[in-house]
Amino acid sequence: MSERTDSTTTYRRLLDPAVRANPYPIYAQVRAGGPFRIGTAPVVIVSSHADCTAMLRHPNASVDRSLTRVQLETMPMLASSATEDAVRQSKPSFLFLDPPDHTRLRRLVSKAFTPRVVAQLEPRISAIVDDTLDRVAVTGTFDVVADLAYPLPVTVICELLGVPLTDEPQLRQWSSLLARTLDPTSRTATEHQADPGELQAAGTELNAYFEDLTRRRRGNPGPDLLSQLIAAEDAGDTLSHDELISTCALLLIAGHETTVNLISNAILALLRHPGHLAALRADPEQAAGVIEETLRYDPPVQMIPRIAAAAMRIGDMDIDRGDLVLMLIAAAHRDPAVFTDPDRFDPTRDNRHLAFGLGAHFCLGAPLARLEGRVAVTRFAQRVRSPGCAIDPPPYRAHVNLRGPAAIPLDFAEITPRQ
Structure with a gap:
């Protein structure tokens, strides 16, 4: 077997659900082999910290899916033909746009996510976390994902958008399904693909939901982000209707799916490293x-x-125009060339992670995700006594x-009253 084939x-083993609990040994093997092409396909995999950083910063690295030579039906993360309605390919969200369109749309939305505006949400976020822990104290059972990691970000993004919380269960189902369109798959791993028909239905229904909500907000605007986006003007520019709908869908999915994982993964790491949990309890900073x-x-x-808008070279790999470059940042984050003892969880280390990307597409919601994560782990450490995983790995x-985990059932001694 050749090195490339190996x-x-x-x-491709990363696609197997059996490795989901701990894919990092596989990432290490991929990283050790250096960048490579997947067979004869126009797909390049890079996984070192240096290569991922170079790609994220490269001027020819594009997010415009129309440039790719990859057959879209084999790459749902670039929007398959079965999910065109789901992602509104004719008017994609700014997640899939390059400047100047990306700059215009991001500028309109970014006003709601500046560090100053986000900081004002801290009292509300703290109240949501404490309310959640109060309910857990009454029931006596605690699933970190269902009872804390999920309710916090979905409540925040629903309140920001002006989405009624009564609609949350349906939105959660659509969002979870559509998040699968960000998974890499191939025809050689069809057994791990999501059902295209189910994805298309979820996208169509989610768009219809925001169409209806937008109609109602136009007639009765409120203080929410959706109303602000409808009325938004920046240098005389506004969101088109299709752009508005696709942006709402993006904010819903990106605004909570990733943060659910962040909170779940953080608490799971603390449960596995009780010394760090005790240190956090003693010092919330x-x-x-x-x-x-x-x-x-x-x-x-x-x-x-990313998609190569023109030929480029990353490390020792020549990349052709139209190639899809998939950066395995989970592998880059454990690159021993950058991080000492990379498989050790160490909150005191000097961190140069790429979790929010770099450059023009640096994650718009980073300040909000960080704030929600900080508040969640702090209040968890302060109020949950003697926690332990009932199932590990979850x-x-x-x-x-x-x-991220689907559930983290927790054993605990008590939930102390809020202060």
């Missing part, structure tokens, strides 16, 4: 380090795709890219 075979290390050690987004969701 690397491809190893990479350590919460920022816990979140940054979680973003490196067990990132909620494992892979980032069950994981099917997602390859937006990877």
Whole structure:
């Protein structure tokens, strides 16, 4: 077996649900082999910290799916033909746009996510976490994912968008399904693909939901982000209707799916490292380090795709125009060339992770995700006494890219009253 074939075979093992609980040994094997092509396909895999950083910063690295030579039906993360309605390929969200369109749309939305505006949400976020822990104290049972990691970000993003919380269960189902479109798959791994028909239905229904909500907000605007986007003007520019709908869908999915994983992965790491949990309980200022290390050690987004808008060279790999370059940032985050003892969870380390990307597409929601994560782990450490995983490793969701536990059942002594 050639080295290239061996690397491809190893990479495809990441698609197997059986490795979801701990894919990092596979990432290490892929990284050790260096960048490679998947067979004769126009797909390049890079996994070292240096190569991923270079790709994220390269001026020819594009997010415009129309440039790719990859057959889209084999790459749902670039929007398959079966999910065109789901992602509104004719008017994609700014996640899939290059400047100047990306700059225009991001500028309109970014006003709601500046560090100053996000900081004002801290009292509300703290109240949501404390309310959640109060309910757990009454029931006596605690699933970190269902009872804390999920309710917090979905409540925040629903309140920001002006989505009624009564609609949350349906939105959760659509969002979870559509998050699968960000998973890499191939025809050689069809047994791990999501059902295209189910994805298309979820996308159509989610778009219809926001169509209806937008109609209602136009007639009765409120203080929410959706109303602000409808009325938004920046240098005389506004969101078109299709752009508005696709942006709402993006904010819903990106605004909570990734943060659910961040909170779940952070608390799971603390449960497995009780010394760090005790240190956080004694000093809440350590919460920022816990979140940054979680973003490196067990990132909620494992892979980032880019498309070569022109020929380029990354490391010792020549990349052709139209090639899809898949950056395995979960592998890059454990690169021993950058991180000392990379498989050790260490919230005190100097972190240079790539979890939020780099450059023009640096994650718009990073300040909000960081704040939600810090508040969640701090209040968990302060109020939950003697916690321990009832099942370790816990069950994981099917997602390859937006990877996180499906549940973390918890044993605990008590939930102390809020202060």
